[in-house]
Structures are given as C-alpha cells and as structure tokens.
Amino acid sequence: MMGGVTQLRRIVAGLVPVIALFAGTAPAHADLKLCNRMSYVIEAAIGIDDKSATATRGWFRIDPAACRVVLQGTLTADRILLNARALGVYGTSPLPQNGSDTLCVASDNFVIAAARQCRTGQTPAPFTQINPTRADDGNLVAYLAEDSEYDDDQARLAGIQRLLVIAGFDASPIDGVDGPKTQAALAAFLKSRGLAPDFAQSPNFFTTMVEAVQAPSSAGLTWCNDTPHKVMAAVGTDDGKTVVSRGWYRIEPGKCLHPDVTGQPRRLFSFAEAVDAENRTIRFKDKPLNWGGDSQLCTRESKFEINEQSECGNRGFSTTGFAAVDMSSGGKTLRFAMPR
Structure with a gap:
C-alpha cells in the first residue's frame, strides 16, 4: 500500500465500544437472539463449535435497541462464538475485533461448514465465546453494549x-x-x-x-466509490491552528460516505485507496489504485487520529500524499473511479 497504508479499524467519536456479553448459566433449549444496545447499526456473525466441527454464519444486521434471532431450536453446540462489525457508514468498525478463536467469514451473507480453514473468498476473523442468559420469553439472549451502558x-x-x-x-x-x-x-x-x-x-x-x-450530499465532503473494489479513505482537517489526519473509513463499491467532519475547518484534505479482501492495495497497470495529492500528512496502518503532521517517520507513522479539497461551494463530492 502507498506509504505502508492498510486498514484495520477506527475509534469513532472518541467512544470505545466493547462487546458486553452478559454471562450466565442457562440450559440451551431455546432460540438464541442477539440484542444491540450500541449506538451503531451492526452486523454479526456467529460460530458454532460442536466437537470436532466448527461452522460460521452471517451477517445478521441489527439496529440499535433491536434484537434478532440468530439460531433456532435446541442448542447442542459445545460453544457459541461471535464476531460483530459496524456498518461502513461509520468509517471502519468501531468494535474492538479480538477473540481467542480465528474463524472464516465472507464479505456478503454466508454459511461456512468448515470454518477453521479459509478458502477462496473467505477471510479469517477473530471470534469471542459467548455465554447467553435466559430471557423472560424463554429464549437465550446475548447483549452487545458499549462503555456508555445505554438502555x-x-x-x-x-x-x-x-x-x-x-x-x-x-x-x-x-x-x-x-x-x-x-x-x-x-x-x-x-x-x-x-x-x-x-x-x-x-x-x-x-x-x-x-x-x-450513503448518497451524495450538497453540503460537506462526500466520498463515492464507483469502483468494483472496497475503498479505504482518510480525511485531513485544518482549522488554521492544527492539521488533523484521521482514518480509516470503509466505502463499499457503489456506495457513498460522509466523513464525520465537525466545525468549520478552513481546509480539507483527502486520501483514498482501493483494497482487496485482505486489505492489500489493488494495483492497476502496475500502479497502486489510489486517489491523493501533494499535501503530506501522517497516517498509520491501523485506526488513527494524528494532531501533529511534522516528522511522521520519526514518530512511527507513514507519510501519505493527500489532495486538498476545494470546499468553496459549500459541498464537494469526490468520486473514486477506475482509470481509463
């Protein structure tokens, strides 16, 4: 990737969400549902570990304050595991992705019968074991929560x-x-x-x-991905005193995204690159497929928000060329397309 840029995940709006799985002991004789008490629309994948076989299934979309049944009938599995991600509109997933098990997932809806050996089109992802509790309706339930502990x-x-x-x-x-x-x-x-x-x-x-x-807007900065690839983007803001670079934002093919720029910065900067399923930079005609410019700002491979843009390399960051964005008309849409 240009400047060593890849993407993992990003903390959104200073909040550090965590998956809170309220543990307890309950006989597994009912449907299993996941309930979302986070301020994000999330997609969840479950792993079913039963003796020597492990299967995964996803993605289950769950809105804030909503629940969804992800397994029906008597649960006989030795362990149930979970991976959750926020939608791409929030940038990259604000959920901390960690867990003791690494299982295979796919980008779209999937059922994988042998989920410990990934095949073409599948990628490894960390899963966490969950221990659901029995709800008043008799179902087993696991809650996804964040540090704010919202009801x-x-x-x-x-x-x-x-x-x-x-x-x-x-x-x-x-x-x-x-x-x-x-x-x-x-x-x-x-x-x-x-x-x-x-x-x-x-x-x-x-x-x-x-x-x-996910639609173009007449106000603010909008990124639109017109390529067949996933695009990761970063934004820079200059308020006249401090230049801040922040990323990464995930933009799915055919979608648009508005970076969460607050206040009235004097200048904006943008960098984006197309990546494959393993977050490696796509190359087109032997060149990285990216969209940037001459303004050198600091980035790093994982989520970042960097307030000082000098001597990036000496501080363990990469130096990446951002493009200055003309916001004089009040709104700007940058479209990322395949080169001719």
Missing part, C-alpha cells in the same frame, strides 16, 4: 444522533439524551427527505438514515 431507549437515540451527525446535521454530543438540539437536527433531516415527523418511530427508520448517509 434500549438511550441506544436508539444515540444511534439516531450518530447518523444525523454523519449526515451533516448537528445532533452532538452523541449521548443518548434527548433535547432541543437533537430534536431540531432530527426535524431538519426528516424535512430534507420529505418524511413525516412520526417517521422516526418507523421500524425502517435506521435503513432510511443509512441510505441517506
């Missing part, structure tokens, strides 16, 4: 606030607490989409919000 109502509101901010509506801070600022941002978003005020209570509301932040 369901708070998780849903924080999830709405987070997507409003990404879409360019000021609903900060993202804290799950309702107030005039959040309500004003929500009303402005609904009006911009021609939606009724009560649409926010619709079960499809998060889907609508995710689609909104």
